[in-house]
């Protein structure tokens with residue numbers, strides 16, 4: 001019977017990114033709405049600020065993710081090209097390199113030599129990519145997909161406080177957005193923990209703590225400016 005895989009790297013990649021994106025959208029938009037509402041703005045003023053925050057945040061997430069994933073992808077491609085070159089031009093040096101990596105990890109020299117040769121016979125570039133460069137298919141970067149996922153999940157998270165602000169009466173905006181944001185964060189905390197196989201309580205407490213802190217600070221700033229202006 002096959003060993004059941006309990007590490008969830010394959011799912012963690014995009015699900016973790018999705019939960020983090022929604023988390024960002026929820027916290028930043030809820031904080032923005034609470035801050036503007038605390039400054040005693042009009043209902044339409046609160047909504048305009050919230051929508052602008054959603055669009056700006058989604059674009060900034062997409063741009064940031066695209067740039068960071070593309071540069072990671074460029075680096076990986078360049079590393080692989082150089083490795084392919086070295087394998088073609090100095091195969092013996094490359095065997096020694098892989099052998100030394102396994103020795104450092106605790107394998108005895110003669111076994112390390114055998115393993116290095118057998119792995120390179122099977123798939124030389126793959127062996128060097130994994131064990132020397134730390135590149136696997138899991139980290140193979142997809143910039144466009146990452147950018148779209150971040151923007152979409154950020155918007156999904158941001159839509160919650162925005163919808164609540166649109167529906168709640170003006171005098172009730174702050175507590176309604178605050179409460180719904182905490183509920184949303186708790187759900188995301190549970191999802192994040194479940195997908196990563198991490199302890200649920202700790203994960204939920206962590207996201208709620210940062211959510212409360214973010215909203216309390218912007219509410220405070222909003223109140224200050226609301227009074228000053």
Ligand SMILES: [Zn+2]
Pocket residue numbers: 083086094097128132
């Ligand atoms: Zn190498």
